[in-house]
Amino acid sequence: MFMNDPATDLTVLLGKMKDGDTDAASRVISVVYPELRRIARSYMARERISHTLEPTALIHEAWLRLVDQTRVDWRDRAHFFGVAASMMRRVLVDHARQRLADKRGSGMRAESLDGLELPGGEQKLEEILSVHEALERLGRVDQQQTKVVEMRYFAGMEVDEIAAVLSVSPRTVDREWAMGRAWLQVELARKNPS
């Protein structure tokens, strides 16, 4: 009888996901993704009067909204943040594609975060796509570094939070991020020689 309640539903799914149920994992995504988009959009309305617009805040809010707080433990939360970081990547990449397409007049109707103006303008939109493409290549040779970069760049997560999600030491995260961002800079420079 609780299965129609998204909060209870997600709580159950997170539990299954932790036990290795891949079907549950994809259903978590189907719940989290629209919610992140919805919150991100509502943030835009607030942004002009707000002082912080941070992806972690989005994820925190999604977490508070989606999960029955009395029935989860902190590992569920770590899993959730891991999933949500990938979702933030998708939200932002979809948004960047759509906005760039609009600007170039392709008329493509992908979903975007209506009204969202990211700091940094078109250049930042290009950067998002370049980082995304570079990460797809990195993901084939180094999954851990890819996850660290994703959580750091797309979800703005702190080193400690990332360490908790990946079950590694903060120092490992520091090292992975040091190399990951250096590699991204090299790749971005290669793509856009100045």
Place this chain on the structure above:
Amino acid sequence: MTEERWPQIKETFLEAVSLAPHDRAAFLTRVCGDDHDLRRVVEDLLQASELPELESPLRSVDLSGSTIGRYVISARVGRGGMGVVYKATDSVLGRTVALKFLAPEITASDEFRMRFIQEAKAAATFDHPNICALYGIEQVAGQTFLVMSYIEGKTLKERIEEGPVSFDDVHRIATEAAEGLREAHRQGIIHRDIKPSNILLGVNGRTVITDFGLAWFAGQESNSRTGPSVGTPAYMSPEQFRGEGAGERSDIWSLGVAVYEMITGRLPFPERSMSSPEPLSKFRPDVDPRLCRVVDRMLAPDPEDRFQSADALLGELKGLRSSAGNLPARRLFWPIATAAALGLVIVLYSSWQETAPATPFETIPITSYTGMEDSSSFSPDGEQIAFSWRSEAVGNSEICVKLVHAVDRRCITSDPRSDFLPSWSPKGDWIAFLRSLSPQRLGVYIISPLGEQERQVTEVATRETLEYLGRIAWTPDGEKLIVSDRDPASGQFRLWSLALESLERIPLTTPPMSSQGDRNPSVSPDGRALVFVRESNLLGDLYMQAISPEFLPTGIPRQLTFENGFTVDPVWIPGKEEILFASAEAVSITNLQLRKVSASGGESGAVPFVTGEGAYAPAVSPDGRRIAFTRYQNDRNIWRLDRANPSAAWTQPRKLSELSSTRDEAFPAMSPDGTRIAFVSNRSGAFDIWVSNSDGSNVVQRTFLGSLSGSVEWSPDGKQIAFDWNPDGNWDVYIVGADQGDPRRLTTSPSDEFVDAWSRDGRFLYFNSNQTGSVQIWKMAPAGNPGPIQVTRNGGYLGAESLDGKDLYYTKEPRTSAIHKLSLSTGIEEIVVPSMRYFGFAVAAQALFYFTTDVPEQIGASLKVFDLANRRTTTIATVTAPVSGGVNVSSNAQTILYSQRDQLGSDLFLVTTD
């Protein structure tokens, strides 16, 4: 090429980036050689790593430099889940303040905004040096923020990340934080989110609790059930975690977590399911045992077992202070062995007594991975160590390298065979180690510290116990290795030098025929002397052989020590004419301790730092300032569960802390009247029977046998205790008075007999014996007459009567066994519990209690009860540590006792001597 060669690029980059910029070129030249592609890619990455960090697309807007109302914002100083904190100047009052803005998801929710206002109300009432003052709550241009006192300094979280906190500071910070809590609690306010990032350490030395952001008024408990659970999980007390709300004692629990973290650098409960943290002494062997008890009480799972108020906690902390005194001023390193230095070690070994060791040098853990870390060796600059690590998961040991003060390790060997005893070359270019090739042969290998160019140099014969072979030694020029190998002619072990270039072998020592040989070589820093262990019957002493400039022996070796004990691992201390080694009276790792002796001979002495027990394999950095050693840890403790009446639920297991020592306590048995516990412990050095009150107090040694198996069985009248003992090569059953008298031997046959249980009427004692050729259960009168009567015919191992004395429950094998029932009147056998994968069970009214696991090799077990009436099995508790020796249930079936191994493994520790 980047993706194809990623692992190599990554390793090289990470190594290079950890070096100072001016050292990188030389490093790349050495590592890359002619590989220009590799070098170019890594150099590009190094250059790119200097660029400003890529900003996350949804970055926060930094208000630094802007003015909001009367506040001029100068810098962003922090960010937490609840919001952002800026440093600002109040332009009206001219003082520096901190402004805390809330994250939008909080201001957007009415409920959270309400909580924010509550914080303001709560914190505004405080005027206390250990609580961050709140000046006001302001709303400017639609923004709500708190104005707070600005504390120059760092958070406790940042301090912990920098490295171990001295015990003086631990005590001061804990006391001041408790003072702050006492004031808040006095006003009826619970913090609810005490954690290191909410504890500020001012540059003026003051500890200040901040962020009463989650403080709700203590009287409004009902709110907490409906809202999201507040607090940070790792610091949340068990009752808070269960959503039962937080009280004063929850804050004490959270502060306990912070104190534990200050001492060890890690969380006490990395997993929620853990019922008790690893002992502080595992990480800081020199910790004051009274401080351990304070922290244990702060972290008690049941709030009733904790300090009941911050005031009570402060009382205890202050008492600790007054009698502990100050640490003595640091002395010169290696003071001459004095009675005081010896006393140090003795005090530690009796650490359950009310005395605190004072030590001039702090001992800190440098590895605490699960499994066995062993035998460290320093790099020439003393900044890195190589060591062997046998993880529980992998099973074989590998050679790993880490920075001394970093957590991460890099394992440089990956062979499925075990690699151990690494030894770093004097120039730092190689690490020599041994690899187990077969039960008879060991390979001597060298490998670069980056894990490259591995090569086998030679083979040597194994010894009975591999650990005692000793590290491979290097000559100071790095051209020869010194190894111990069996001489095919004499069969004895000799020390040999082995030239890496020519592989020429030259014998360096010739042991006398009375010795099994020489092992554990160590070369003096000037290369003119070789110290080693000369062994007879596994015991041995240190000898020194003078060496010529051509690295050949000159003259006969001189005996340095006269311990005639188990002596291992000598190592020279550079800059001192001294040798550090480990020794014990008998062949036992757990009893090894570090000692030192002058290179010119004389009495050996204790080391001037605390090591704890089981310390061996010392290593000294080439500058002589750092000493690392291995500590083997093996500590069993007694745990108990209770219930208020036979139909109530059982509590979670808790350690009987009153009874615990750093040594073994095991095989507990509650006396029939429920007032006393008998158990086995080696706390006095050897295993004997001890008796305490049922709460673990008043511990008294009952036997002085010096060795014991483990079974302890009370007679039904509580006046006698039966046990088994092996004084002369075979096991027999003995009986001793519970309060007085000497042990009396009961069984006399030349076979092995072990105690099972008393009959319920006290007329017989059941035991198992192999005298028929198979193990069967027997019984005999405790006074000796009637003598032995065989009870089982088809195998019987552990027997115990039903409460009415009509049936005997028993097993047929030590492990993986069923519990059987034998009717003592009809002789009919049946299986009651089909599978029990653990040693021992207990019989209560209508129920059998036992430990079992679903997986044969699983560590830990489930404690189950089988209801004899409805034949249903219920799990009472799950234990994650290895359980030893079954389970004991009190006569009223309201207390369960068992013992578990809380520590097993070895870790590396470091002493810095300047």
